[in-house]
Amino acid sequence: MGKDALTKVYEPREAELRWYQHWLDHDFFRAADRSSKRPFSIVIPPPNVTGMLHMGHALNNVLQDIIVRYKRMQGYNALWMPGMDHAGIATQNVVEQELAKEGLTRHDLGREKFIERVWEWKARYGGVIIHQLKRLGCSCDWSRERFTMDEGLSRAVREVFVRLYNDGLIYQGDYIVNWCPRCRTAISDLEVEYSQREGHLWSIRYPFAGGEGGIVVATTRPETMLGDTAVAVNPNDDRYRELLGKEVILPLVNRRIPVIADDYVTMEFGSGAVKITPASDPNDFAMAERHNLPIVRIMDDNAVINKNGGAYEGQDRYECRRNVIRDLEAGGCLVGTEPYTHNIGQCYRCKTDIEPAVSRQWFVRIAPLAKEAIAAVVTGKTRIVPAVWEATYFEWMNNIRDWCISRQIWWGHRIPVWNCEGCGKVIVSSQDP
Ligand SMILES: [Zn+2]
Numbered sequence: 001m002g003k004d005a006l007t008k009v010y011e012p013r014e015a016e017l018r019w020y021q022h023w024l025d026h027d028f029f030r031a032a033d034r035s036s037k038r039p040f041s042i043v044i045p046p047p048n049v050t051g052m053l054h055m056g057h058a059l060n061n062v063l064q065d066i067i068v069r070y071k072r073m074q075g076y077n078a079l080w081m082p083g084m085d086h087a088g089i090a091t092q093n094v095v096e097q098e099l100a101k102e103g104l105t106r107h108d109l110g111r112e113k114f115i116e117r118v119w120e121w122k123a124r125y126g127g128v129i130i131h132q133l134k135r136l137g138c139s140c141d142w143s144r145e146r147f148t149m150d151e152g153l154s155r156a157v158r159e160v161f162v163r164l165y166n167d168g169l170i171y172q173g174d175y176i177v178n179w180c181p182r183c184r185t186a187i188s189d190l191e192v193e194y195s196q197r198e199g200h201l202w203s204i205r206y207p208f209a210g211g212e213g214g215i216v217v218a219t220t221r222p223e224t225m226l227g228d229t230a231v232a233v234n235p236n237d238d239r240y241r242e243l244l245g246k247e248v249i250l251p252l253v254n255r256r257i258p259v260i261a262d263d264y265v266t267m268e269f270g271s272g273a274v275k276i277t278p279a280s281d282p283n284d285f286a287m288a289e290r291h292n293l294p295i296v297r298i299m300d301d302n303a304v305i306n307k308n309g310g311a312y313e314g315q316d317r318y319e320c321r322r323n324v325i326r327d328l329e330a331g332g333c334l335v336g337t338e339p340y341t342h343n344i345g346q347c348y349r350c351k352t353d354i355e356p357a358v359s360r361q362w363f364v365r366i367a368p369l370a371k372e373a374i375a376a377v378v379t380g381k382t383r384i385v386p387a388v389w390e391a392t393y394f395e396w397m398n399n400i401r402d403w404c405i406s407r408q409i410w411w412g413h414r415i416p417v418w419n420c421e422g423c424g425k426v427i428v429s430s431q432d433p
């Protein structure tokens with residue numbers, strides 16, 4: 001066979017590597033900084049630095065590639081801007097697992113040393129996915145590749161934070177968040193994984209303050225009763241009309257709490273009366289805001305009962321659950337136990353059960369931003385393809401919650417806010433003060 005003879009079968013590896021290198025050598029993916037051609041650009045949704053290519057990436061990146069190549073061939077100055085996400089929680093976890101093999105935690109190293117370790121990890125193992133995107137043939141302008149912890153991007157994050165803050169769109173508040181007691185951080189709704197689990201539904205009687213009898217509530221998390229601040233019924237529920245405004249006594253902690261009416265309560269569930277624990281449940285938290293109920297936190301950041309839990313202080317949440325059930329039973333307040341299958345949220349990184357918890361966090365006020373996002377689609381400035389998804393989009397935008405942007409982790413951008421120890425003044429600035 002001569003040297004130009006074809007191999008018997010097509011060898012994609014050989015052909016693809018050769019052609020990809022040819023494209024790179026000729027700068028075919030390079031967009032011009034200045035050009036008389038019309039501009040067209042796509043910013044890649046940055047894959048995680050810890051990521052590995054899966055079918056989802058293959059699909060959405062091939063679609064981007066088709067569009068940008070099409071525009072390039074049409075004569076646009078086309079740019080497909082690539083980058084990688086520093087993936088705060090995911091990356092921190094990978095490095096923490098490495099440390100665990102050495103018998104260390106991030107707290108042993110301290111913040112600075114730990115962050116050095118993360119950069120070392122990134123240099124050695126990070127960015128496999130970028131190599132995989134190249135093998136896929138993606139026509140990104142690699143000369144412009146960015147990382148979300150780059151200096152320029154970090155400056156941009158601070159600048160945007162300060163602008164939003166000055167526009168009144170960022171605030172700090174108590175809020176119910178998904179809390180991972182293992183990672184010791186708030187995590188977003190998207191980072192919670194749900195799985196069905198066999199549990200129990202316990203019925204507990206709260207005796208009336210002064211007088212015979214009591215009101216029965218049902219719960220899958222009896223330990224949270226230590227933080228109850230009301231019992232709620234539906235305003236149209238005739239069974240409870242007489243009781244509105246009266247008080248019941250919270251067993252085990254002997255605190256008086258009111259019976260209130262709220263539309264959120266469904267008359268058909270259990271007895272039609274529900275316990276309200278604002279610090280441990282998002283719906284209860286919302287109800288507490290409507291009715292101005294006190295919020296009693298009963299757990300610390302490790303999901304261990306704090307001093308508000310009285311005799312249960314120092315107990316882990318599940319240990320506390322067993323003891324609460326035992327004590328309610330002994331006191332004659334446990335009136336029913338039945339098997340119950342329910343969804344439990346877990347941390348997507350470490351699989352620990354999420355504990356909804358009230359904590360001090362930073363938020364972006366979303367309603368004013370959603371209003372403009374809705375207007376953009378209504379006026380046709382932004383088009384959703386296929387159009388049938390418009391309804392879903394409006395549904396999301398109309399029901400969107402404020403966005404919790406703070407995390408209690410070390411690997412990531414820091415909130416550019418300083419509290420002066422001298423005078424208590426709060427400084428929000430894109431430059432270190
Ligand atoms: Zn976790």
Ligand SMILES: [Zn+2]
Pocket residue numbers: 420421422423424425
């Ligand atoms: Zn000061």
